[in-house]
Amino acid sequence: MDLTLEHARALDAADPLAAHRDRFVHADDRVYLDGNSLGRLPRTTADALARVVEQQWGAGLIRSWPRWLEEARATADLLGEVVLGVAPGQVLVGDSTTVSLYRLAVAAVRARPGRTRILVEADAFPTDLYVLDGVARDHGLELVRIAAPIDDGVRAEHLAPLLDETVALVCLSHVHYRSGALLDLAGLTTLAHEVGALTLWDLCHSAGSVEVPLAASGADMAVGCTYKYLNAGPGAPAFSYVRADLLPALRSPIQGWFSQADQFAMAPDYDPVAGIDRIAAGTPDVRGIAAVREGVRTIEAAGVAALRAKGSALGDLAIALADAWLTPLGFRVASPRDAALRGAHVVLEHPEAWQACQAWIDAGVIPDFRTPDRLRIGLAALTTSFEDVWAGLDRLRAIVAEGRHLAYPTERGRVT
Amino acid sequence: MDLTLEHARALDAADPLAAHRDRFVHADDRVYLDGNSLGRLPRTTADALARVVEQQWGAGLIRSWPRWLEEARATADLLGEVVLGVAPGQVLVGDSTTVSLYRLAVAAVRARPGRTRILVEADAFPTDLYVLDGVARDHGLELVRIAAPIDDGVRAEHLAPLLDETVALVCLSHVHYRSGALLDLAGLTTLAHEVGALTLWDLCHSAGSVEVPLAASGADMAVGCTYKYLNAGPGAPAFSYVRADLLPALRSPIQGWFSQADQFAMAPDYDPVAGIDRIAAGTPDVRGIAAVREGVRTIEAAGVAALRAKGSALGDLAIALADAWLTPLGFRVASPRDAALRGAHVVLEHPEAWQACQAWIDAGVIPDFRTPDRLRIGLAALTTSFEDVWAGLDRLRAIVAEGRHLAYPTERGRVT
Numbered sequence: 001m002d003l004t005l006e007h008a009r010a011l012d013a014a015d016p017l018a019a020h021r022d023r024f025v026h027a028d029d030r031v032y033l034d035g036n037s038l039g040r041l042p043r044t045t046a047d048a049l050a051r052v053v054e055q056q057w058g059a060g061l062i063r064s065w066p067r068w069l070e071e072a073r074a075t076a077d078l079l080g081e082v083v084l085g086v087a088p089g090q091v092l093v094g095d096s097t098t099v100s101l102y103r104l105a106v107a108a109v110r111a112r113p114g115r116t117r118i119l120v121e122a123d124a125f126p127t128d129l130y131v132l133d134g135v136a137r138d139h140g141l142e143l144v145r146i147a148a149p150i151d152d153g154v155r156a157e158h159l160a161p162l163l164d165e166t167v168a169l170v171c172l173s174h175v176h177y178r179s180g181a182l183l184d185l186a187g188l189t190t191l192a193h194e195v196g197a198l199t200l201w202d203l204c205h206s207a208g209s210v211e212v213p214l215a216a217s218g219a220d221m222a223v224g225c226t227y228k229y230l231n232a233g234p235g236a237p238a239f240s241y242v243r244a245d246l247l248p249a250l251r252s253p254i255q256g257w258f259s260q261a262d263q264f265a266m267a268p269d270y271d272p273v274a275g276i277d278r279i280a281a282g283t284p285d286v287r288g289i290a291a292v293r294e295g296v297r298t299i300e301a302a303g304v305a306a307l308r309a310k311g312s313a314l315g316d317l318a319i320a321l322a323d324a325w326l327t328p329l330g331f332r333v334a335s336p337r338d339a340a341l342r343g344a345h346v347v348l349e350h351p352e353a354w355q356a357c358q359a360w361i362d363a364g365v366i367p368d369f370r371t372p373d374r375l376r377i378g379l380a381a382l383t384t385s386f387e388d389v390w391a392g393l394d395r396l397r398a399i400v401a402e403g404r405h406l407a408y409p410t411e412r413g414r415v416t
Numbered sequence: 417m418d419l420t421l422e423h424a425r426a427l428d429a430a431d432p433l434a435a436h437r438d439r440f441v442h443a444d445d446r447v448y449l450d451g452n453s454l455g456r457l458p459r460t461t462a463d464a465l466a467r468v469v470e471q472q473w474g475a476g477l478i479r480s481w482p483r484w485l486e487e488a489r490a491t492a493d494l495l496g497e498v499v500l501g502v503a504p505g506q507v508l509v510g511d512s513t514t515v516s517l518y519r520l521a522v523a524a525v526r527a528r529p530g531r532t533r534i535l536v537e538a539d540a541f542p543t544d545l546y547v548l549d550g551v552a553r554d555h556g557l558e559l560v561r562i563a564a565p566i567d568d569g570v571r572a573e574h575l576a577p578l579l580d581e582t583v584a585l586v587c588l589s590h591v592h593y594r595s596g597a598l599l600d601l602a603g604l605t606t607l608a609h610e611v612g613a614l615t616l617w618d619l620c621h622s623a624g625s626v627e628v629p630l631a632a633s634g635a636d637m638a639v640g641c642t643y644k645y646l647n648a649g650p651g652a653p654a655f656s657y658v659r660a661d662l663l664p665a666l667r668s669p670i671q672g673w674f675s676q677a678d679q680f681a682m683a684p685d686y687d688p689v690a691g692i693d694r695i696a697a698g699t700p701d702v703r704g705i706a707a708v709r710e711g712v713r714t715i716e717a718a719g720v721a722a723l724r725a726k727g728s729a730l731g732d733l734a735i736a737l738a739d740a741w742l743t744p745l746g747f748r749v750a751s752p753r754d755a756a757l758r759g760a761h762v763v764l765e766h767p768e769a770w771q772a773c774q775a776w777i778d779a780g781v782i783p784d785f786r787t788p789d790r791l792r793i794g795l796a797a798l799t800t801s802f803e804d805v806w807a808g809l810d811r812l813r814a815i816v817a818e819g820r821h822l823a824y825p826t827e828r829g830r831v832t
Binding site: 025027028032034037038040041045046049053054057058059061062064065068098099122123126127129131133134138145227233234235236237238253254255256257258259260263264265266267269270281282283284285287288289291366370371412 | 453651
């Protein structure tokens with residue numbers, strides 16, 4: 001691969017998504033390689049939120065509730081269609097990923113009574129491990145951690161030996177938060193189904209970056225956040241997916257009034273609705289839903305297939321540059337080299353990664369650090385250019401080649 | 417009492433909180449009697465949210481996280497101090513009231529192993545009944561509904577006969593959503609504590625309208641929403657209170673990463689922090705927290721004691737007008753007449769309440785309807801004038817006296 005700046009610029013010139021970059025706020029010329037932690041602000045979002053706040057809340061007051069409830073449903077269905085490729089009525093937007101994962105995991109293990117094990121990847125994102133640890137303990141189940149190489153993630157040969165009819169639930173991340181490994185969602189779902197286990201997919205790092213074959217695979221349930229590739233902003237509500245025919249078998253442990261049939265009859269006894277809202281809990285975050293809608297529209301305008309293609313190309317460039325420039329400096333590419341097996345971030349391992357991270361930030365680049373020694377490079381296709389990748393890695397090369405990072409603390413403080 | 421418009425205006429002229437009304441957006445001249453369902457928009461909130469969105473998210477991106485985490489803690493402590501009168505480190509702002517109630521109820525019944533009953537008022541707000549029904553069933557407990565007159569609410573004589581050492585948890589609303597009855601939080605807490613039961617108070621209708629004697633009473637736990645008297649907007653996050661010395665005994669069933677010690681070490685095993693954040697779950701709703709902060713500041717500027725005094729006076733006027741004008745038309749005051757036993761809303765019962773509600777809205781008044789036949793008049797002291805009360809009830813009198821409401825449908829549609 002041609003590793004010149006000119007080539008990176010040529011890739012940008014030929015990029016069909018290049019114009020989409022201007023749909024987002026770019027307040028300065030820093031190189032942002034962390035769109036997989038917090039996506040950029042879409043240009044339409046500030047106005048959309050101001051409308052919700054000033055017109056719908058300030059002027060409309062409670063008269064806006066019918067509209068807000070319609071927006072909540074429409075936004076969830078739009079996210080389902082655009083991001084997940086699923087038919088309406090199977091997605092809920094609301095609550096955090098943690099709460100969403102909890103209620104679906106509990107509902108799932110109760111839908112498989114008598115089974116005694118939950119399987120989760122050993123290196124799952126921490127909140128997934130913590131939540132499932134609690135769910136397993138509270139229901140008398142064993143949480144089994146699936147051992148697999150972090151760089152490549154869980155494959156059939158890691159999952160299959162653990163599957164039998166004692167397994168209630170298999171919980172996996174579609175794209176691994178620490179390596180970018182893209183799992184075979186369809187194949188692993190089929191394996192789980194062969195023993196009658198349910199599947200719960202964490203889509204935090206795949207929604208909006210790669211196609212999610214939920215419908216084709218018959219996957220049972222999924223959750224994901226909206227503040228990464230979906231660009232809905234800090235603390236925006238998560239989404240939950242449940243396959244329609246599975247819904248009647250699921251009952252949320254959190255029996256909130258927004259899941260109640262004929263909610264405003266305010267009947268004393270709980271009677272959940274038949275549809276996806278049966279897993280809803282409390283009053284929806286109206287501002288958050290408006291931000292999700294604007295974020296999902298940025299995905300809709302590009303199309304997931306185009307985002308996937310560009311994300312792969314950005315990753316290929318990053319890996320080629322890392323091989324040429326950074327491997328000689330002690331870095332190791334800790335992500336799958338085959339774009340077909342990789343999501344939209346690339347991870348570089350280095351023993352002095354924390355020091356390099358701090359120096360890199362001071363050099364005008366915003367990356368992400370993940371313990372113990374990983375630099376995570378987010379390649380959000382809507383907002384990241386090929387030149388960003390080139391410039392970011394060029395600065396990292398200079399820092400480490402000159403040893404400038406060694407002037408930074410080795411001790412990690414509180415990192416977000 | 418003098419029931420003239422001039423007298424209402426004189427009360428406004430003498431009202432020490434009158435100037436606070438201008439701290440909020442008033443987009444038209446409708447009479448808003450529903451600040452207990454959705455509080456008005458504070459004038460500072462739109463700008464505060466724009467700063468979060470445009471500057472902190474749009475420009476700051478992930479570099480704003482340290483600030484956002486500090487704001488979350490500071491806002492929770494401010495709410496605790498201003499609204500609840502409690503020391504720092506005992507309040508969390510996050511998730512919905514429903515989720516908050518769920519996790520504290522589960523934690524509570526697990527902190528009282530061997531006990532077999534949860535007590536809740538029979539006419540509790542529906543989400544409380546639904547959540548506790550689920551918690552009781554999932555933990556093999558019996559949910560006992562405390563019978564008490566709706567108008568006056570649960571008193572010692574209703575609770576005491578049900579208390580014994582089989583009771584794990586007593587859950588009550590400080591101010592009743594349907595009648596406005598203000599319960600004796602301290603006295604009922606003492607009764608529950610005599611048998612070793614824990615108390616969980618729903619403060620949705622009392623936070624920001626009346627003093628909440630959490631600290632003096634030794635109450636164990638509380639939850640409440642922020643979109644009513646705290647003016648934080650539709651779907652803003654709820655708050656949770658746990659008395660500091662009780663915290664070590666509680667463990668949230670939802671083991672989220674924001675409750676983890678040294679969170680960003682991302683250790684594989686769950687180890688919750690010692691403080692109030694041990695009940696936290698996922699990524700905080702940054703926009704919602706900013707709105708809560710602005711809303712709590714509107715309470716801080718007035719002081720809860722002044723809000724309580726004005727709320728009582730507004731209620732006294734509403735009841736006097738109802739007695740004079742509406743009782744002859746078939747209405748019944750369904751709230752405590754003694755302001756010391758009443759929160760900041762007054763309820764009027766009428767067999768044609770739903771029709772009257774529709775006609776009243778068309779006459780430029782926004783009230784609230786509650787099944788089966790109640791008009792709920794919210795008297796948010798910061799934004800409601802004595803003239804509002806006078807004008808609102810004057811229009812209701814004219815409508816019903818002339819029979820205009822009888823032209824409206826008797827069948828209730830979806831009501832929010």
